[in-house]
Amino acid sequence: MTIRRATLDDQAAMRDVCLRTGHGGQDATGSWSDDGLRPDAFLEPYVRYPASRCWVVDDGAGTAAAARPAAGPGLLHDAGTLPDRMLDDASAPLPAHLHVDMLPELQRRGHGRRLMRALGESLAADGVPGVHLRVGDGNQVAVASCRRLGFDERHDDDGYLMTIASQRLAAL
Ligand SMILES: CC(C)(COP(=O)(O)OP(=O)(O)OC[C@H]1O[C@@H](n2cnc3c(N)ncnc32)[C@H](O)[C@@H]1OP(=O)(O)O)[C@@H](O)C(=O)NCCC(=O)NCCS
Numbered sequence: 001m002t003i004r005r006a007t008l009d010d011q012a013a014m015r016d017v018c019l020r021t022g023h024g025g026q027d028a029t030g031s032w033s034d035d036g037l038r039p040d041a042f043l044e045p046y047v048r049y050p051a052s053r054c055w056v057v058d059d060g061a062g063t064a065a066a067a068r069p070a071a072g073p074g075l076l077h078d079a080g081t082l083p084d085r086m087l088d089d090a091s092a093p094l095p096a097h098l099h100v101d102m103l104p105e106l107q108r109r110g111h112g113r114r115l116m117r118a119l120g121e122s123l124a125a126d127g128v129p130g131v132h133l134r135v136g137d138g139n140q141v142a143v144a145s146c147r148r149l150g151f152d153e154r155h156d157d158d159g160y161l162m163t164i165a166s167q168r169l170a171a172l
Contacts, residue, residue, distance in 0.1 A: 001111065003118050006054035011047060014056065015039035021101040024139040042099060053126075055119060057102070057111050094130035094163050096123065112145060113172050120169025130165040134158060 006014060018039045022028030028038055047054055098119075102111060123131070135142045136159045143160055147153065149172060151162040 001060070001106075002058045003055060003111075003115055004058055006047065006056045008047065010054075010056050014043055014047065014054070017101050017103055018043040018099075020103060024136050025101075025141055046099070053119070053122060055115055057106065057115065094132045094165070096128050096131045098131040098133040100133070107141075113149060116149060116169050117172040120166045120172065123166035124170050128166055130163060131169070132161060132163045135160040135162055 015036075019029055019035055020027045022038045022042070023031050029035055032038065100112060100115065119131075133146070135146065143153075143162075146160075146162045146164075149164070150168055151164045153163075154161045
């Protein structure tokens with residue numbers, strides 16, 4: 001397994017990962033009127049935004065695997081300074097919004113930790129101070145993972161706001 005920056009060739013595989021982990025970490029297929037809506041909203045802006053900082057875990061099939069999502073890059077990780085609609089006043093000091101989604105068969109194998117370390121190194125080098133992510137109350141796996149990785153947390157009506165500085169990610 002290799003962690004590398006995503007390219008537009010990974011897009012189909014990343015859309016698949018986004019959908020199959022999109023419902024509080026579970027498969028979101030069929031949960032909205034159109035399965036393309038979640039990737040359109042939660043993936044495309046990150047992949048296409050200038051200076052994209054998306055990363056994938058590549059299972060060895062390489063970028064060609066993007067055309068074969070089931071065997072392709074299994075994990076999506078993105079972060080960056082976002083379009084206005086993604087900005088969150090509550091986390092203004094750490095404005096980069098993070099999504100990290102991994103297919104079930106790749107979870108709990110240390111890829112999340114390695115991926116976040118790589119991301120932290122690149123964000124710190126680019127002068128991005130840190131990231132935040134939102135986790136719903138029903139996704140206790142993500143909450144436990146973030147706690148274990150050293151994220152700070154706050155809880156409000158929308159669930160958990162998890163934050164961490166890029167330098168801390170880089171030290172994972
Ligand atoms: C959350 C997620 C990204 C974690 O990635 P991962 O690759 O499974 O995590 P890792 O194996 O690198 O583990 C990182 C740490 O979290 C802990 N952890 C992982 N899964 C855990 C679980 N189910 N319960 C408790 N702790 C857990 C690990 O013990 C590890 O700590 P350690 O290295 O000190 O042992 C992954 O579970 C996932 O993609 N879930 C589905 C999508 C999702 O919910 N994304 C978040 C949306 S906000």
